[in-house]
Each structure stands twice: as structure tokens, then as C-alpha cells.
Amino acid sequence: MRGNIQVLTLKGIPIRVHFSFLLILPLLAWSFGQSFQLAARAADVPPERLSGHPLVWGLGVAVALFLSVLLHELAHSVYALRKGGEVSDIRLMMIGGVSNITRMPDGARHEALMALAGPVTSLLLGALALFVHHLLEGTRSFNLSFAVFYLGSLNIFLGFFNLLPAFPMDGGRILRAVLSGWLGRVRATRVAGWVGQGFALLFGLFGIITGNFILLFIAFFVFMGAAAESRQVLLQSKLADVPVRELMGPRTATVEVEASLRELTEVLYGERLRAVPVVEAGRVVGLVTVEALRQVPVEKLAGLAVRELSEPVPVLTPDSTAWQALQEMGQRQMLQLPVTEDGVLVGMLSQEDILRGLELRELKESRRQGQGPWNLGGRGHESPT
Missing domain, CATH: 3.10.580.10 (CBS-domain)
Structure with missing residues (x-):
């Protein structure tokens, strides 16, 4: 696949790294290295306890974080496989990780549990790292202790952030699964998409006020992801029964x-x-x-x-x-x-x-509903989100 390099296979799932991962890695290493220096100054740590260069420690935390993201995505994928789903691959990118699940497990309950598996894994990894940090309280290496604490904190943040009810995060999928029983999958996706875009607008507004460009990037990613998810489910509903x-x-x-x-x-x-x-x-x-x-x-x-x-x-x-x-x-x-x-x-x-067949089907549906041919697709022209 273009822009992706397969690095290994786990549980039969190809693990691919996107080139954007290689772009963000040095930036994260520098940013995390700065955090090491700021933390050492704030704690007034003597030089003999600062083993190694902060940039090296920052790179180590960045790599460990992406390995944590890989475990997060593996939790999604393994659950999906055990419940009859299909997974094409897992990709590590600039924005994190993506499990490409080509067929979801049957039933809203399994979809919700599959989505929940990732954040739970991140929270468990975070709790484990913080416990190890507690055990390292007497160590002479401040950088080692801070690295474990920092990694634990990042995983805790990752777990709770993904639980926000906003597509394309896991919380949005959980919300969609909960609503599907009452609204059906398409309408539930639209509602979850609206909620996701609402969160994105809040992120963007807060990012503008505070000058936080990373938050603006996240807001854009969430907004577009919510719209894309809604479009995909709408398209699936129209094509799933067309031979x-x-x-x-x-x-x-x-x-x-x-x-x-x-x-x-x-x-x-x-x-x-x-x-x-x-x-x-x-x-x-x-x-x-x-x-x-x-x-x-x-x-x-x-x-x-x-x-x-x-x-x-x-x-x-x-x-x-x-x-x-x-x-x-x-x-x-x-x-x-x-x-x-x-x-x-x-x-x-x-x-x-496929697109021609979709247009013809929408035309038949619109005429069956008594609409004119100028309104091709009827409601299909409304925003799917």
C-alpha cells in the first residue's frame, strides 16, 4: 500500500508503518525531551541523577508510546477476530494507530466491547507504568523514573481521550452501538457524528483561544473523521444488499x-x-x-x-x-x-x-417517494452527518 511499510505480523495481522510516523517521531522526541528538562529544573535535580541526554530519553518515550498505541489497536483487532470479524491490517501513523476492520463483529454489543477494548488496554498500561514508577521512587536515575511516569500519564490520557463520545474515537463507536438498538445503525451513526463534530468545534474554539495548534489539528481530525464515518455507514446501508x-x-x-x-x-x-x-x-x-x-x-x-x-x-x-x-x-x-x-x-x-448503480437506485427511491428527477437521491443530498 502506498506510503505504508509492513514491519511485522502479529496474530496474523499485518502491522504497517506510514511514512508520516517517521516525520512525527523526531518532533515527539524533541518535545518529550523538553519535558524532561523542565521537570528536572522544577524538581531541582542534581546533575549526577540526570543519566543520559534528554533527547535520547524523549525518543525512548516516543517509541514506547507508539508501542502502547500498537497494543491499543491490537486489543481492538484481537477482540474483533475472536467474535467473527475480519481485520486487514493495523497502521501506525502521525495521528496514532488505526485498525482496519473490514467486517465488524455481529451485534451492537460486540461492537461496543470491541471499541472499549482499546481504551481499557491504554488505561491498564498507564496504571502499570505508574505502579512501576512508584517502585522506582528510590532510584538514582531521575530520567528513568520520570520516563516511566510520563509514559504512564500519556497512556492514561490516551485511554480517557478515546472514550470521548466523538467519532472517530472509540467513545463515538460505543455511543453508536448504544443508540443502534433504538435508532438503527444509519441514524445512530448520524447522531454520533453530530456529537463528534460538536466536540471538534469545541476543541477548535479552545485551540484558537489558547493558541494551541496541536488541539486545532486534533479538532480538524475529529471533525473530518466524524463526517467520513457517517458517509461510510450511509454508503454501506445502500450497497450491502446489492449483488x-x-x-x-x-x-x-x-x-x-x-x-x-x-x-x-x-x-x-x-x-x-x-x-x-x-x-x-x-x-x-x-x-x-x-x-x-x-x-x-x-x-x-x-x-x-x-x-x-x-x-x-x-x-x-x-x-x-x-x-x-x-x-x-x-x-x-x-x-x-x-x-x-x-x-x-x-x-x-x-x-x-458501483456509483452508477447507486445513482440509479437513489433515482428509483426518489421517484417511488413522489419526488422529481431534479432531486436525484432525495435525502441522499442532505449532509450524511
Whole structure:
């Protein structure tokens, strides 16, 4: 995935680090190092108790904090897996961590407990660190004692902050799960989104008054996250019961896995396609795109086989839902996917096909409600948040 590097796998879950993590790490190290110096001055600590440079200690706390965030996200993911959910990966980014849960556990109760697992983990880590700090009261190293105390305090803050009932934090998901029983998932998401955006506006106002740019950044992140979550759930509600067979286009030309890239070029440009399914013994084994082909120098086209550029594709059948297909496209950053039955190509589905089908469905719904064609989608044009 673009901008992400897979560093390890835990419990079968790929752990990826986004490049923004590498940007924020030195800034956090410097900021935490400043905290070490301020704390030492405030406590009037003698030089012999200040072991090591504050910047090194700051870097250590920053790395430990992100490891704590990883455990926070693992708690979400492991609970989801145990209750029948699916997790594609965990990403560590500038804003913290994100568990990409492609299928939620069934039932609002399990969704709430899954969301609660992360903050509880952070609070437990914080309590453990503060207990260790208590045990280190007699140590000669002020920096070691302060590092443990600082890490504990950060985890406690992280746990309580995530419990705020504001999307995209865990508290917003808990609120949505609680409201779903009365309002349904879509309306509950809208209400939780409104609450989240209300918190974001308060954060932003306080950030402006105090000149706290970090709080302004958090406010922007919360506001946009709340809106995005509402849009996603609204889209899911419209596409979850639409089978791929209603939206897919006809089957296209294919290319053999052992064919040369020059032959592939003739197929792509001759048929005016953006992607071609790759087949072996009549069964689809991958997909190759124009964008991938453009990265290959012209002089190498005749000497390389299609298998060199072929990307694996998920099993998408006519009975798969449009929502499942859209999720797969988003995760794999593909604009279209082949549709197969028993491995044999039966059609192609693109994002344009899904959006066109969504527009037609909204048009039918609006006309069923007695609205004119100029109000395409009816209520769909209202802000989903």
C-alpha cells in the first residue's frame, strides 16, 4: 500500500508503518525531551541523577508510546477476530494507530466491547507504568523514573481521550452501538457524528483561544473523521444488499500469464482497457493495469512476462455484494476487479459501475417517494452527518 511499510505480523495481522510516523517521531522526541528538562529544573535535580541526554530519553518515550498505541489497536483487532470479524491490517501513523476492520463483529454489543477494548488496554498500561514508577521512587536515575511516569500519564490520557463520545474515537463507536438498538445503525451513526463534530468545534474554539495548534489539528481530525464515518455507514446501508451481478459489465479480453508485456500492450491499447485479467489454464489468477505497465521501459517489454506485473485479486463472484467489492477496491487501491465463477471470468466491475448503480437506485427511491428527477437521491443530498 502506498506510503505504508509492513514491519511485522502479529496474530496474523499485518502491522504497517506510514511514512508520516517517521516525520512525527523526531518532533515527539524533541518535545518529550523538553519535558524532561523542565521537570528536572522544577524538581531541582542534581546533575549526577540526570543519566543520559534528554533527547535520547524523549525518543525512548516516543517509541514506547507508539508501542502502547500498537497494543491499543491490537486489543481492538484481537477482540474483533475472536467474535467473527475480519481485520486487514493495523497502521501506525502521525495521528496514532488505526485498525482496519473490514467486517465488524455481529451485534451492537460486540461492537461496543470491541471499541472499549482499546481504551481499557491504554488505561491498564498507564496504571502499570505508574505502579512501576512508584517502585522506582528510590532510584538514582531521575530520567528513568520520570520516563516511566510520563509514559504512564500519556497512556492514561490516551485511554480517557478515546472514550470521548466523538467519532472517530472509540467513545463515538460505543455511543453508536448504544443508540443502534433504538435508532438503527444509519441514524445512530448520524447522531454520533453530530456529537463528534460538536466536540471538534469545541476543541477548535479552545485551540484558537489558547493558541494551541496541536488541539486545532486534533479538532480538524475529529471533525473530518466524524463526517467520513457517517458517509461510510450511509454508503454501506445502500450497497450491502446489492449483488455484483446487477452492476458488473461484460467480460473483457484476457491475457495469458506467460505472454510478453508487448502482447499485453497490444491488448490494453487495442481494446482501450485500463486493466486486463491475467489467466492461467482458463482461470483468473491476477490483474494487470495500465499504470503498472507504464513503469516498464519500452525496450524491456518484449523480454518480460505478464506474470511480472500481475497483481493478485480477491475472489469476487456475481453473488458478492457491491459493498464488499467497493471495500476490496479501496484496500487494494484498484479501480476495477474481475468477477469470476469457479475461477472463470464472467464480467468486470469498476468503481464507476458501483456509483452508477447507486445513482440509479437513489433515482428509483426518489421517484417511488413522489419526488422529481431534479432531486436525484432525495435525502441522499442532505449532509450524511
